Amino acid sequence: MSRTRKLATAALLASLALVLHMAEAALPPLVAIPGIKLGLANVVTLFAMVTLGIPCAAGVLAARIFVGGLLGGGLSAMLYGAAGGLASFALMSLLCRKFQRKRLWIVSALCAVAHNYGQLAVAIAVTGRAEIIWYAPVLTAVGIIAGALTGVCATLVLNRLEKARK
Amino acid sequence: MKKRKHTLEIIIAAVFLISSATALVIHLNRESRGVIGVYRDGVLLSTFTLDGIEPLDYEVVGENGEMNLVHIDSDGARMLLANCPDKLCVLHGKLAGNEPIICLPNRVVVKWLSAAELSAETASRTDATLP
Ligand SMILES: [Zn+2]
Numbered sequence: 001m002s003r004t005r006k007l008a009t010a011a012l013l014a015s016l017a018l019v020l021h022m023a024e025a026a027l028p029p030l031v032a033i034p035g036i037k038l039g040l041a042n043v044v045t046l047f048a049m050v051t052l053g054i055p056c057a058a059g060v061l062a063a064r065i066f067v068g069g070l071l072g073g074g075l076s077a078m079l080y081g082a083a084g085g086l087a088s089f090a091l092m093s094l095l096c097r098k099f100q101r102k103r104l105w106i107v108s109a110l111c112a113v114a115h116n117y118g119q120l121a122v123a124i125a126v127t128g129r130a131e132i133i134w135y136a137p138v139l140t141a142v143g144i145i146a147g148a149l150t151g152v153c154a155t156l157v158l159n160r161l162e163k164a165r166k
Numbered sequence: 167m168k169k170r171k172h173t174l175e176i177i178i179a180a181v182f183l184i185s186s187a188t189a190l191v192i193h194l195n196r197e198s199r200g201v202i203g204v205y206r207d208g209v210l211l212s213t214f215t216l217d218g219i220e221p222l223d224y225e226v227v228g229e230n231g232e233m234n235l236v237h238i239d240s241d242g243a244r245m246l247l248a249n250c251p252d253k254l255c256v257l258h259g260k261l262a263g264n265e266p267i268i269c270l271p272n273r274v275v276v277k278w279l280s281a282a283e284l285s286a287e288t289a290s291r292t293d294a295t296l297p
Pocket of ligand 1: 248250251252253254255256268269270271272
Protein backbone atom coordinates (compact mmCIF):
# COMPACT_ATOMS: atom_id res chain seq x y z
CA MET A 1 0.00 0.00 0.00
CA SER A 2 1.40 3.42 -0.92
CA ARG A 3 1.98 6.04 1.77
CA THR A 4 -0.77 8.30 0.50
CA ARG A 5 -3.24 5.46 0.26
CA LYS A 6 -2.35 4.37 3.76
CA LEU A 7 -2.84 7.88 5.14
CA ALA A 8 -6.18 8.26 3.36
CA THR A 9 -7.35 4.88 4.67
CA ALA A 10 -6.30 5.78 8.20
CA ALA A 11 -8.19 9.08 8.03
CA LEU A 12 -11.27 7.31 6.70
CA LEU A 13 -11.06 4.72 9.47
CA ALA A 14 -10.66 7.46 12.08
CA SER A 15 -13.88 9.11 10.95
CA LEU A 16 -15.64 5.74 10.84
CA ALA A 17 -14.49 5.02 14.40
CA LEU A 18 -15.74 8.43 15.47
CA VAL A 19 -19.17 7.81 13.92
CA LEU A 20 -19.46 4.44 15.70
CA HIS A 21 -18.28 6.03 18.94
CA MET A 22 -20.84 8.84 18.73
CA ALA A 23 -23.64 6.53 17.64
CA GLU A 24 -22.99 4.28 20.59
CA ALA A 25 -22.84 7.23 22.99
CA ALA A 26 -26.22 8.40 21.70
CA LEU A 27 -27.87 5.09 22.54
CA PRO A 28 -29.25 4.64 26.05
CA PRO A 29 -26.73 2.80 28.24
CA LEU A 30 -27.32 -0.93 28.76
CA VAL A 31 -26.43 -0.78 32.44
CA ALA A 32 -25.91 2.31 34.56
CA ILE A 33 -22.34 1.47 35.40
CA PRO A 34 -19.57 3.74 34.11
CA GLY A 35 -17.42 1.98 31.55
CA ILE A 36 -19.89 -0.71 30.49
CA LYS A 37 -20.52 -0.54 26.76
CA LEU A 38 -20.02 -2.54 23.62
CA GLY A 39 -17.10 -0.51 22.31
CA LEU A 40 -18.02 -0.80 18.63
CA ALA A 41 -15.25 1.59 17.64
CA ASN A 42 -12.84 -1.09 18.80
CA VAL A 43 -13.66 -3.02 15.61
CA VAL A 44 -12.06 -0.18 13.66
CA THR A 45 -8.94 -0.08 15.87
CA LEU A 46 -8.44 -3.82 15.43
CA PHE A 47 -9.06 -3.58 11.71
CA ALA A 48 -6.60 -0.70 11.39
CA MET A 49 -3.94 -2.60 13.29
CA VAL A 50 -4.28 -5.71 11.14
CA THR A 51 -4.38 -3.90 7.79
CA LEU A 52 -2.31 -0.75 8.34
CA GLY A 53 0.01 -1.60 11.22
CA ILE A 54 0.58 -0.28 14.71
CA PRO A 55 1.49 3.41 14.04
CA CYS A 56 -1.55 4.05 11.84
CA ALA A 57 -3.85 2.27 14.29
CA ALA A 58 -2.46 4.45 17.09
CA GLY A 59 -3.32 7.53 15.04
CA VAL A 60 -6.86 6.28 14.41
CA LEU A 61 -7.37 5.60 18.12
CA ALA A 62 -5.89 8.92 19.28
CA ALA A 63 -8.04 10.87 16.80
CA ARG A 64 -11.17 9.08 17.97
CA ILE A 65 -10.53 9.70 21.67
CA PHE A 66 -9.54 13.34 21.18
CA VAL A 67 -12.26 14.39 18.74
CA GLY A 68 -14.81 12.19 20.53
CA GLY A 69 -14.02 14.01 23.76
CA LEU A 70 -14.37 17.40 22.03
CA LEU A 71 -17.74 16.49 20.52
CA GLY A 72 -19.24 15.18 23.74
CA GLY A 73 -18.27 13.82 27.10
CA GLY A 74 -15.67 16.53 27.66
CA LEU A 75 -12.33 16.35 29.41
CA SER A 76 -13.29 13.58 31.82
CA ALA A 77 -14.44 11.30 28.99
CA MET A 78 -11.18 12.06 27.17
CA LEU A 79 -9.16 11.13 30.26
CA TYR A 80 -10.97 7.83 30.79
CA GLY A 81 -10.93 7.07 27.08
CA ALA A 82 -7.18 7.71 26.94
CA ALA A 83 -6.47 5.53 29.98
CA GLY A 84 -8.55 2.65 28.66
CA GLY A 85 -7.34 3.15 25.11
CA LEU A 86 -3.67 3.15 26.12
CA ALA A 87 -3.95 -0.05 28.18
CA SER A 88 -5.95 -1.81 25.50
CA PHE A 89 -3.74 -0.60 22.64
CA ALA A 90 -0.51 -1.68 24.34
CA LEU A 91 -1.86 -5.20 24.77
CA MET A 92 -3.31 -5.27 21.27
CA SER A 93 -0.03 -4.31 19.63
CA LEU A 94 1.72 -7.08 21.58
CA LEU A 95 -0.82 -9.80 20.76
CA CYS A 96 -2.20 -8.88 17.35
CA ARG A 97 0.47 -10.57 15.21
CA LYS A 98 0.59 -13.66 17.40
CA PHE A 99 -2.98 -14.77 16.70
CA GLN A 100 -4.61 -16.04 13.53
CA ARG A 101 -7.41 -13.98 12.12
CA LYS A 102 -10.18 -16.29 13.29
CA ARG A 103 -8.87 -16.06 16.84
CA LEU A 104 -8.83 -12.25 16.89
CA TRP A 105 -11.78 -12.35 19.30
CA ILE A 106 -9.37 -13.56 21.99
CA VAL A 107 -7.11 -10.56 21.43
CA SER A 108 -10.15 -8.31 21.45
CA ALA A 109 -11.60 -9.81 24.65
CA LEU A 110 -8.29 -9.44 26.50
CA CYS A 111 -7.90 -5.88 25.23
CA ALA A 112 -11.42 -4.96 26.34
CA VAL A 113 -10.65 -6.22 29.84
CA ALA A 114 -7.39 -4.24 29.84
CA HIS A 115 -9.37 -1.20 28.66
CA ASN A 116 -11.81 -1.54 31.56
CA TYR A 117 -9.02 -1.98 34.10
CA GLY A 118 -7.27 1.11 32.77
CA GLN A 119 -10.46 3.11 33.27
CA LEU A 120 -11.00 1.56 36.69
CA ALA A 121 -7.52 2.63 37.77
CA VAL A 122 -8.17 6.22 36.69
CA ALA A 123 -11.59 6.17 38.36
CA ILE A 124 -10.02 5.11 41.65
CA ALA A 125 -7.32 7.77 41.29
CA VAL A 126 -9.79 10.53 40.39
CA THR A 127 -12.45 9.80 43.02
CA GLY A 128 -9.95 8.65 45.65
CA ARG A 129 -12.30 5.82 46.64
CA ALA A 130 -10.80 2.33 46.55
CA GLU A 131 -14.19 0.62 46.84
CA ILE A 132 -14.74 1.26 43.13
CA ILE A 133 -12.71 -1.97 42.87
CA TRP A 134 -16.01 -3.74 43.62
CA TYR A 135 -16.78 -3.13 39.97
CA ALA A 136 -13.76 -5.14 38.78
CA PRO A 137 -15.58 -8.50 38.44
CA VAL A 138 -18.50 -7.12 36.46
CA LEU A 139 -16.12 -5.09 34.27
CA THR A 140 -14.10 -8.27 33.63
CA ALA A 141 -17.15 -10.31 32.62
CA VAL A 142 -18.62 -7.58 30.43
CA GLY A 143 -15.21 -6.83 28.90
CA ILE A 144 -14.80 -10.44 27.81
CA ILE A 145 -18.24 -10.56 26.18
CA ALA A 146 -18.11 -7.14 24.53
CA GLY A 147 -14.50 -7.65 23.40
CA ALA A 148 -15.25 -11.08 21.95
CA LEU A 149 -18.21 -9.66 20.02
CA THR A 150 -16.25 -6.76 18.54
CA GLY A 151 -13.39 -9.16 17.77
CA VAL A 152 -15.72 -11.43 15.81
CA CYS A 153 -16.95 -8.33 13.95
CA ALA A 154 -13.37 -7.42 13.03
CA THR A 155 -12.72 -10.96 11.75
CA LEU A 156 -15.90 -10.88 9.65
CA VAL A 157 -15.03 -7.49 8.16
CA LEU A 158 -11.49 -8.64 7.33
CA ASN A 159 -12.77 -11.83 5.65
CA ARG A 160 -15.39 -9.98 3.63
CA LEU A 161 -12.89 -7.40 2.47
CA GLU A 162 -10.46 -10.07 1.37
CA LYS A 163 -13.17 -11.76 -0.69
CA ALA A 164 -14.23 -8.46 -2.23
CA ARG A 165 -10.66 -7.65 -3.29
CA LYS A 166 -10.25 -10.94 -5.15
CA MET B 167 -0.79 -29.68 19.81
CA LYS B 168 -4.52 -29.54 19.15
CA LYS B 169 -5.17 -29.71 22.85
CA ARG B 170 -2.80 -26.84 23.66
CA LYS B 171 -4.52 -24.64 21.11
CA HIS B 172 -7.67 -24.34 23.19
CA THR B 173 -6.11 -23.66 26.59
CA LEU B 174 -6.55 -19.92 26.20
CA GLU B 175 -10.22 -20.27 25.26
CA ILE B 176 -10.83 -22.41 28.35
CA ILE B 177 -9.01 -19.94 30.60
CA ILE B 178 -11.05 -17.05 29.21
CA ALA B 179 -14.31 -18.94 29.69
CA ALA B 180 -13.30 -19.82 33.26
CA VAL B 181 -12.36 -16.22 34.07
CA PHE B 182 -15.69 -15.10 32.62
CA LEU B 183 -17.67 -17.52 34.79
CA ILE B 184 -15.71 -16.71 37.96
CA SER B 185 -15.98 -12.95 37.49
CA SER B 186 -19.71 -13.16 36.71
CA ALA B 187 -20.29 -15.21 39.88
CA THR B 188 -18.20 -12.79 41.95
CA ALA B 189 -20.09 -9.81 40.53
CA LEU B 190 -23.37 -11.46 41.48
CA VAL B 191 -22.19 -12.18 45.01
CA ILE B 192 -21.03 -8.57 45.40
CA HIS B 193 -24.38 -7.36 44.13
CA LEU B 194 -26.42 -9.57 46.45
CA ASN B 195 -24.27 -9.08 49.53
CA ARG B 196 -26.32 -7.13 52.07
CA GLU B 197 -23.77 -6.71 54.82
CA SER B 198 -23.04 -3.49 56.68
CA ARG B 199 -26.27 -1.63 55.98
CA GLY B 200 -27.47 1.28 58.03
CA VAL B 201 -25.15 4.22 57.39
CA ILE B 202 -24.57 5.92 54.06
CA GLY B 203 -21.58 8.13 53.33
CA VAL B 204 -21.35 10.80 50.61
CA TYR B 205 -17.86 11.54 49.27
CA ARG B 206 -16.45 14.11 46.89
CA ASP B 207 -12.83 13.90 45.69
CA GLY B 208 -12.39 11.01 48.13
CA VAL B 209 -13.33 13.17 51.13
CA LEU B 210 -16.24 12.09 53.33
CA LEU B 211 -18.66 15.03 53.25
CA SER B 212 -21.51 13.66 55.31
CA THR B 213 -22.94 10.47 56.80
CA PHE B 214 -26.59 9.51 57.17
CA THR B 215 -27.94 6.92 59.62
CA LEU B 216 -31.01 5.46 57.93
CA ASP B 217 -32.78 4.18 61.02
CA GLY B 218 -35.78 6.50 61.48
CA ILE B 219 -34.45 9.16 59.07
CA GLU B 220 -36.83 11.68 57.51
CA PRO B 221 -36.54 11.71 53.69
CA LEU B 222 -34.12 14.43 52.61
CA ASP B 223 -32.22 15.70 49.60
CA TYR B 224 -28.52 16.38 50.10
CA GLU B 225 -26.79 18.64 47.63
CA VAL B 226 -23.13 18.20 46.70
CA VAL B 227 -21.62 21.21 44.97
CA GLY B 228 -18.15 21.29 43.39
CA GLU B 229 -15.80 24.23 42.73
CA ASN B 230 -16.47 24.19 39.00
CA GLY B 231 -20.25 24.19 39.20
CA GLU B 232 -20.60 20.42 39.53
CA MET B 233 -23.90 19.55 41.21
CA ASN B 234 -25.30 16.28 42.51
CA LEU B 235 -28.51 15.91 44.47
CA VAL B 236 -28.63 12.77 46.63
CA HIS B 237 -32.05 11.64 47.86
CA ILE B 238 -31.90 9.75 51.15
CA ASP B 239 -34.73 7.99 52.95
CA SER B 240 -35.05 5.06 55.36
CA ASP B 241 -34.85 2.71 52.38
CA GLY B 242 -31.48 3.86 51.07
CA ALA B 243 -30.14 6.50 48.70
CA ARG B 244 -30.25 7.39 45.05
CA MET B 245 -28.94 10.18 42.87
CA LEU B 246 -31.92 12.39 42.14
CA LEU B 247 -30.24 14.94 39.90
CA ALA B 248 -26.79 15.62 38.53
CA ASN B 249 -25.30 17.98 35.98
CA CYS B 250 -22.66 15.52 34.78
CA PRO B 251 -22.60 14.77 31.04
CA ASP B 252 -23.32 11.02 31.24
CA LYS B 253 -26.04 10.88 33.97
CA LEU B 254 -24.98 7.31 34.79
CA CYS B 255 -25.16 8.11 38.50
CA VAL B 256 -28.85 9.01 38.15
CA LEU B 257 -29.54 5.90 36.08
CA HIS B 258 -27.84 3.73 38.71
CA GLY B 259 -31.02 3.95 40.78
CA LYS B 260 -31.09 2.84 44.37
CA LEU B 261 -27.94 2.03 46.29
CA ALA B 262 -28.10 -1.78 46.14
CA GLY B 263 -25.50 -4.45 46.78
CA ASN B 264 -21.99 -3.33 47.56
CA GLU B 265 -21.42 -1.33 44.39
CA PRO B 266 -21.29 2.37 45.24
CA ILE B 267 -23.15 4.97 43.18
CA ILE B 268 -20.43 6.77 41.29
CA CYS B 269 -20.51 10.03 39.40
CA LEU B 270 -17.18 9.90 37.63
CA PRO B 271 -17.33 13.31 35.90
CA ASN B 272 -18.20 15.07 39.19
CA ARG B 273 -16.03 12.72 41.32
CA VAL B 274 -18.89 11.99 43.74
CA VAL B 275 -19.33 8.61 45.44
CA VAL B 276 -22.33 7.46 47.53
CA LYS B 277 -21.79 4.23 49.45
CA TRP B 278 -22.61 2.15 52.49
CA LEU B 279 -20.10 2.69 55.26
CA SER B 280 -18.34 -0.47 56.40
CA ALA B 281 -18.06 -1.23 60.13
CA ALA B 282 -14.39 -0.16 60.07
CA GLU B 283 -15.15 3.13 58.32
CA LEU B 284 -18.00 3.76 60.71
CA SER B 285 -15.88 3.34 63.83
CA ALA B 286 -13.11 5.52 62.32
CA GLU B 287 -15.71 8.16 61.55
CA THR B 288 -17.22 8.04 65.04
CA ALA B 289 -13.74 8.24 66.59
CA SER B 290 -12.84 11.36 64.59
CA ARG B 291 -16.12 12.99 65.55
CA THR B 292 -15.62 12.25 69.26
CA ASP B 293 -12.08 13.66 69.06
CA ALA B 294 -13.41 16.88 67.57
CA THR B 295 -15.95 17.41 70.37
CA LEU B 296 -13.45 16.80 73.16
CA PRO B 297 -12.68 19.90 75.22
ZN1 LIG C 1 -23.08 11.62 37.24
